[in-house]
Amino acid sequence: MKVQLMQHTPNPQRVVAMAARLCYSPIGAQELAETMTDKQVESLLKKIVELGHTSTLEHVTFTFAIEGVSRVLTHQLVRHRIASYSQQSQRYVSEHDFEYIVPKTIAANEEALAKFEALMKNVRQTYDELVALGVDKEDARYSLTNATETKIVVTMNARSLQNFFNLRCCQRAQWEIREMARLMLIEVKKVAPILFAKSGPLCVAEGFCPEGKMSCGKMKEMQALYATLGQEA
Amino acid sequence: MKVQLMQHTPNPQRVVAMAARLCYSPIGAQELAETMTDKQVESLLKKIVELGHTSTLEHVTFTFAIEGVSRVLTHQLVRHRIASYSQQSQRYVSEHDFEYIVPKTIAANEEALAKFEALMKNVRQTYDELVALGVDKEDARYSLTNATETKIVVTMNARSLQNFFNLRCCQRAQWEIREMARLMLIEVKKVAPILFAKSGPLCVAEGFCPEGKMSCGKMKEMQALYATLGQEA
Amino acid sequence: MKVQLMQHTPNPQRVVAMAARLCYSPIGAQELAETMTDKQVESLLKKIVELGHTSTLEHVTFTFAIEGVSRVLTHQLVRHRIASYSQQSQRYVSEHDFEYIVPKTIAANEEALAKFEALMKNVRQTYDELVALGVDKEDARYSLTNATETKIVVTMNARSLQNFFNLRCCQRAQWEIREMARLMLIEVKKVAPILFAKSGPLCVAEGFCPEGKMSCGKMKEMQALYATLGQEA
Amino acid sequence: MKVQLMQHTPNPQRVVAMAARLCYSPIGAQELAETMTDKQVESLLKKIVELGHTSTLEHVTFTFAIEGVSRVLTHQLVRHRIASYSQQSQRYVSEHDFEYIVPKTIAANEEALAKFEALMKNVRQTYDELVALGVDKEDARYSLTNATETKIVVTMNARSLQNFFNLRCCQRAQWEIREMARLMLIEVKKVAPILFAKSGPLCVAEGFCPEGKMSCGKMKEMQALYATLGQEA
Numbered sequence: 001m002k003v004q005l006m007q008h009t010p011n012p013q014r015v016v017a018m019a020a021r022l023c024y025s026p027i028g029a030q031e032l033a034e035t036m037t038d039k040q041v042e043s044l045l046k047k048i049v050e051l052g053h054t055s056t057l058e059h060v061t062f063t064f065a066i067e068g069v070s071r072v073l074t075h076q077l078v079r080h081r082i083a084s085y086s087q088q089s090q091r092y093v094s095e096h097d098f099e100y101i102v103p104k105t106i107a108a109n110e111e112a113l114a115k116f117e118a119l120m121k122n123v124r125q126t127y128d129e130l131v132a133l134g135v136d137k138e139d140a141r142y143s144l145t146n147a148t149e150t151k152i153v154v155t156m157n158a159r160s161l162q163n164f165f166n167l168r169c170c171q172r173a174q175w176e177i178r179e180m181a182r183l184m185l186i187e188v189k190k191v192a193p194i195l196f197a198k199s200g201p202l203c204v205a206e207g208f209c210p211e212g213k214m215s216c217g218k219m220k221e222m223q224a225l226y227a228t229l230g231q232e233a
Numbered sequence: 234m235k236v237q238l239m240q241h242t243p244n245p246q247r248v249v250a251m252a253a254r255l256c257y258s259p260i261g262a263q264e265l266a267e268t269m270t271d272k273q274v275e276s277l278l279k280k281i282v283e284l285g286h287t288s289t290l291e292h293v294t295f296t297f298a299i300e301g302v303s304r305v306l307t308h309q310l311v312r313h314r315i316a317s318y319s320q321q322s323q324r325y326v327s328e329h330d331f332e333y334i335v336p337k338t339i340a341a342n343e344e345a346l347a348k349f350e351a352l353m354k355n356v357r358q359t360y361d362e363l364v365a366l367g368v369d370k371e372d373a374r375y376s377l378t379n380a381t382e383t384k385i386v387v388t389m390n391a392r393s394l395q396n397f398f399n400l401r402c403c404q405r406a407q408w409e410i411r412e413m414a415r416l417m418l419i420e421v422k423k424v425a426p427i428l429f430a431k432s433g434p435l436c437v438a439e440g441f442c443p444e445g446k447m448s449c450g451k452m453k454e455m456q457a458l459y460a461t462l463g464q465e466a
Numbered sequence: 467m468k469v470q471l472m473q474h475t476p477n478p479q480r481v482v483a484m485a486a487r488l489c490y491s492p493i494g495a496q497e498l499a500e501t502m503t504d505k506q507v508e509s510l511l512k513k514i515v516e517l518g519h520t521s522t523l524e525h526v527t528f529t530f531a532i533e534g535v536s537r538v539l540t541h542q543l544v545r546h547r548i549a550s551y552s553q554q555s556q557r558y559v560s561e562h563d564f565e566y567i568v569p570k571t572i573a574a575n576e577e578a579l580a581k582f583e584a585l586m587k588n589v590r591q592t593y594d595e596l597v598a599l600g601v602d603k604e605d606a607r608y609s610l611t612n613a614t615e616t617k618i619v620v621t622m623n624a625r626s627l628q629n630f631f632n633l634r635c636c637q638r639a640q641w642e643i644r645e646m647a648r649l650m651l652i653e654v655k656k657v658a659p660i661l662f663a664k665s666g667p668l669c670v671a672e673g674f675c676p677e678g679k680m681s682c683g684k685m686k687e688m689q690a691l692y693a694t695l696g697q698e699a
Numbered sequence: 700m701k702v703q704l705m706q707h708t709p710n711p712q713r714v715v716a717m718a719a720r721l722c723y724s725p726i727g728a729q730e731l732a733e734t735m736t737d738k739q740v741e742s743l744l745k746k747i748v749e750l751g752h753t754s755t756l757e758h759v760t761f762t763f764a765i766e767g768v769s770r771v772l773t774h775q776l777v778r779h780r781i782a783s784y785s786q787q788s789q790r791y792v793s794e795h796d797f798e799y800i801v802p803k804t805i806a807a808n809e810e811a812l813a814k815f816e817a818l819m820k821n822v823r824q825t826y827d828e829l830v831a832l833g834v835d836k837e838d839a840r841y842s843l844t845n846a847t848e849t850k851i852v853v854t855m856n857a858r859s860l861q862n863f864f865n866l867r868c869c870q871r872a873q874w875e876i877r878e879m880a881r882l883m884l885i886e887v888k889k890v891a892p893i894l895f896a897k898s899g900p901l902c903v904a905e906g907f908c909p910e911g912k913m914s915c916g917k918m919k920e921m922q923a924l925y926a927t928l929g930q931e932a
Contacts, residue, residue: 004729007714007758009706015762018705019785019852026792029764029852030703052676058783059706059854061760063714065728071308072375081314084757084856086718090379091407093725103372112366119359119376126352133345138407139336142305142380143352146323153718153728155758157783157854174324174371208674210518237496240481240525242473248529251472252552252619259559262531262619263470285909291550292473292621294527296481298495317524317623319485326492386485386495388525388623390550441907443751537774538841547780556845557873569838578832585825585842592818599811604873605802608771608846609818612789640790640837 001176002067003183005191012060012158012192017041019056020048045194052206057158057195062188064154066180070101072146073176082160088151091138095127099149101176120147158195161188162205169226170201171216186230200226234409235300236416238424245293245391245425250274252289253281278427290391290428295421297387299413303334305379306409315393320385323374329361332382334409353380391428394421395438402459403434404449419463433459467642468533469649471657478526478624478658483507485522486514511660523624523661528654530620532646536567538612539642548626554617556607562594565615567642586613624661627654628671635692636667637682652696666692700875701766702882704890711759711857711891716740718755719747744893751905756857756894761887763853765879769800771845772875781859787850789840795827798848800875819846857894860887861904868925869900870915885929899925 009015018033021044025032036044048056078085100120106112123145130140156164161184167173168181189196203209203219204226242248251266254277258265269277281289311318333353339345356378363373389397394417400406401414422429436442436452437459475481484499487510491498502510514522544551566586572578589611596606622630627650633639634647655662669675669685670692708714717732720743724731735743747755777784799819805811822844829839855863860883866872867880888895902908902918903925 002727006717006728006732007708007710009760009762010709011706015706022785022850022852023788024791025787026796028701028766028850029705033705033764051678051680055783056785059762059785059852061708061854061856063708063758065732067727070375071304071379075304075308075311078308078312079318084754085312086721086755086758088724089722092723097725101375103368103375105368105372106363106375109366109368112363112368115359115362115366116376119355122352122355123378126348129348130339130345133342133348135336135338135342135345139338142303142334142336142339143349143378145356145376145378146304147375151721151727153721153758155760155856157760206676210672212517214517235494239484239495239499240475240477242527242529243476244473248473255552255617255619256555257558258554259563261468261533261617262472266472266531284911284913288550289552292529292552292619294475294621294623296475296525298499300494317521319488319522319525321491322489325490330492384488384494386488386525388527390527390621443905445750447750536841537770537845541770541774541777544774545777545784551778567841569834569841571834571838572829572841575832575834578829578834581825581828581832582842585821588818588821589844592814595814596805596811599808599814601802601804601808601811605804608769608800608802608805609815609844611822611842611844612770613841 001069001179001183002065003180003187004065005062005187006065006153007063008188008191009060013045013195014041015060016048016056016158016195017044019059020044020053042194049195049198054159054162057162058160059157060192061155061157062161064184064187065151066154067151068099068101068149069152069180070147070176071150072101072174073180074150074152076174076177077152077154077180080156080160080164082156082163084155086153090141090144090148094131094137095141095144095148096131098124098127098144100145100147101149102147104175120145158188158192161196162199165199166202166205169204171218171222172211172214182229189230200229234302234412234416235298236413236420237298238295238420239298239386240296241421241424242293246278246428247274248293249281249289249391249428250277252292253277253286275427282428282431287392287395290395291393292390293425294388294390295394297417297420298384299387300384301332301334301382302385302413303380303409304383305334305407306413307383307385309407309410310385310387313389313393313397315389317388318385321383323377323381324371327364327370328374328377328381329364331357331360331377333378333380334382335380337408353378391421391425394429395432398432399435399438402437404451404455405444405447415462422463433462467535467645467649468531469646469653470531471528471653472531472619473529474654474657475526479511479661480507481525482514482522482624482661483510485525486510486519508660515661515664520625520628523628524626525623526658527621527623528627530650530653531617532620533617534565534567534615535618535646536613536642537616538567538640539646540616540618542640542643543618543620546622546626546630548622550621552619556610556614557604560597560603561607561610561614562597564590564593564610566611566613567615568613570641586611624654624658627662628665631665632668632671635670637684637688638677638680648695655696666695700768700878700882701764702879702886703764704761704886705764705852706762707887707890708759712744712894713740714759715747715755715857715894716743718758719743719752741893748894748897753858753861756861757859758856759891760854760856761860763883763886764850765853766850767798767800767848768851768879769846769875770849771800771873772879773849773851775873775876776851776853776879779855779859779863781855781862783854785852789843789847790837793830793836794840794843794847795830797823797826797843799844799846800848801846803874819844857887857891860895861898864898865901865904868903870917870921871910871913881928888929899928
């Protein structure tokens with residue numbers, strides 16, 4: 001899995017702080033953007049994050065290039081509606097050479113892995129045969145599995161990202177999208193450390209778990225983990 | 234494929250007409266809703282649809298139960314963001330008995346069909362073996378294909394539906410989602426015939442095709458087809 | 467202020483329960499909708515509301531006719547983006563006979579009220595004079611105040627409503643929109659009592675207040691108030 | 700009126716072209732972004748704009764600082780829901796020194812202007828008196844008019860901007876928001892000239908007018924005007 005932050009709004013923390021300040025100030029946005037000190041930006045951001053007044057986070061967006069993920073992941077990902085997506089099309093791009101994602105539970109079991117890989121070989125052969133028989137790529141793809149590798153470009157604003165991290169960094173999220181969410185968070189922390197200082201699963205971001213009996217019960221562990229996220233990377 | 238209209242806002246055409254009327258009237262909504270004649274409703278709706286003043290169409294929503302469709306279809310469907318979805322989960326529901334969708338181009342070719350069905354048999358066996366080896370459903374599903382049947386509940390408002398029909402009834406749309414869109418349109422025409430009188434691909438709804446050289450070139454045919462859609466059903 | 471629930475998805479609680487059930491069931495939506503008992507619907511809804519798994523709440527929508535509110539209120543209201551609005555237009559509807567909203571703090575102070583009413587008289591006169599001088603309604607309205615009465619039709623789904631209540635029933639919300647939110651909640655509780663059983667400000671819905679030092683400090687009071695909301699009405 | 704483009708996604712045209720390319724290519728996004736020539740970017744963008752395949756335009760966002768506009772304008776502006784806003788609050792910022800917008804039709808008529816300015820003086824006095832009598836700013840603002848100047852920060856992606864220009868550059872749009880839309884378009888053309896080459900009212904962007912009998916009838920004039928927009932500035 002490869003997660004790259006390709007582009008983002010320049011000076012994202014200053015933009016958010018400026019927008020937040022504007023609401024409570026008689027001074028214009030441009031003047032605020034130019035005259036706020038780094039310290040003022042920092043202190044205002046901390047307050048925003050703490051109080052959860054997150055509407056101003058929408059002014060900054062982050063564009064990720066994601067590769068080496070499965071269609072299991074993207075079918076979940078595109079359910080997040082406050083976001084923009086461009087995905088490699090199985091209708092137009094040949095999957096003759098497709099790669100695929102192997103879940104760890106399968107990779108860790110020799111017998112399961114052998115069966116899984118045999119199936120992938122069969123899929124590849126069937127796909128090629130269908131195409132050879134004149135079936136269009138757009139129909140041959142019905143034979144491809146959920147494991148098939150795909151590429152996608154994703155843009156989200158910082159508020160939508162916060163929500164995404166709350167849900168998808170959670171231990172109860174599916175492992176593949178959870179790993180992607182973790183890598184995305186590491187990336188954005190590099191360019192907006194204060195904005196994403198508290199980000200992570202809900203138990204880290206808000207200090208509580210709504211899942212009741214279905215909770216993973218690892219709140220403390222998660223909080224410790226996310227406190228240093230990206231610092232080891 | 235099974236497409237049922239499960240629920241919708243009652244009296245959808247009257248609701249849209251009332252909301253449209255309110256914008257230009259000193260009278261309140263409830264009074265308008267009660268006093269507008271059927272003829273006034275009809276004439277106002279025709280004007281709205283003709284001029285494309287479609288914001289008031291958002292006040293009415295339609296909920297569909299959809300079955301017998303593939304994950305090829307739903308991965309496209311959920312890209313429509315002004316809509317709500319609840320989909321059968323491959324994480325929690327066993328796919329031991331999965332059904333699957335066969336594209337016509339494959340069904341029409343004996344050799345292709347034999348290969349496709351052999352693959353489906355292999356997939357079913359592999360899925361069951363993985364589960365038997367202790368792999369969780371959520372990981373075993375990586376072996377399932379795009380063809381796997383799924384069920385989904387979809388809610389869209391009438392404006393979002395219009396846009397959906399413009400894009401997905403188009404001859405250039407993928408055949409499976411195009412068929413679903415056509416069935417959805419037949420359903421909503423039964424309960425809101427004026428609202429959806431002009432609905433269909435863009436060439437039917439707006440009378441032009443933006444696709445340039447990639448156009449299917451069948452505008453007249455499509456217009457004739459959609460003029461009587463659902464009347465034969 | 468007049469808040470009427472004009473239309474809503476029929477059987478909203480059953481629709482939500484059906485959609486939630488579908489995700490975890492091999493059975494189709496229509497069959498679920500028909501075979502779930504009232505008790506099953508109720509018990510599933512309680513679980514959904516408790517765990518905050520609210521995506522299925524989007525399948526049901528509620529349309530309100532609202533009158534007797536100011537433009538102070540509607541300028542805030544239309545900031546809620548997961549909603550649909552049709553508002554009486556000051557561009558097309560004459561405001562010769564406009565009514566206006568008087569804040570309680572002004573109504574309670576004889577001197578303030580006198581000044582406020584004198585201003586309203588001046589506004590009315592100026593508006594009429596501008597129109598008489600040939601100024602179009604769309605420009606004459608620049609002389610109208612925030613207090614001017616307006617009418618609006620609002621449609622929200624149940625999930626967006628929950629968020630609306632969390633923010634706008636809060637003691638820190640502006641008094642006029644808070645009153646409207648309270649009346650809207652009373653209305654929807656009549657037709658979907660379980661769905662909205664826990665609804666209200668965040669301190670009622672979630673049991674905590676994120677506002678820190680800016681908290682109103684009345685969590686217990688609010689919880690008591692909302693526990694019986696609408697029962698006295 | 701002051702409209703400044705404060706921030707935007709860097710290299711917006713290259714980002715859009717890369718995302719468009721990814722859908723039809725086996726190559727990853729980062730490699731595409733690095734290896735596409737300027738000529739390839741330009742030619743692909745022209746195709747996208749011409750065919751109206753605008754989903755990839757969502758990956759780039761533009762943040763504007765807007766001042767010297769009225770609340771008539773912002774109440775319309777915030778109805779655009781695929782956008783983010785931070786507005787100067789009349790609840791927290793004193794309007795003792797408020798400025799106001801005078802419509803040209805009023806400014807051009809001596810008598811009308813005198814009446815309008817007299818009213819503004821009365822409003823200012825009443826606002827101050829209400830505050831002096833102990834009425835909070837959040838209630839005193841009920842006496843302020845629609846003409847009152849406000850400041851707002853707006854972020855939209857390029858696709859939402861295209862739609863915004865289609866609607867608000869139209870001769871039928873209200874003059875103040877039309878002027879703002881024109882200034883915004885001039886700004887974005889400076890940093891993404893190909894992306895916004897065809898932008899403007901629908902008659903410019905798409906070559907047709909849906910307004911029927913209510914059309915302004917100036918399609919040719921508008922097309923000539925927008926063909927050179929910003930080049931004189």
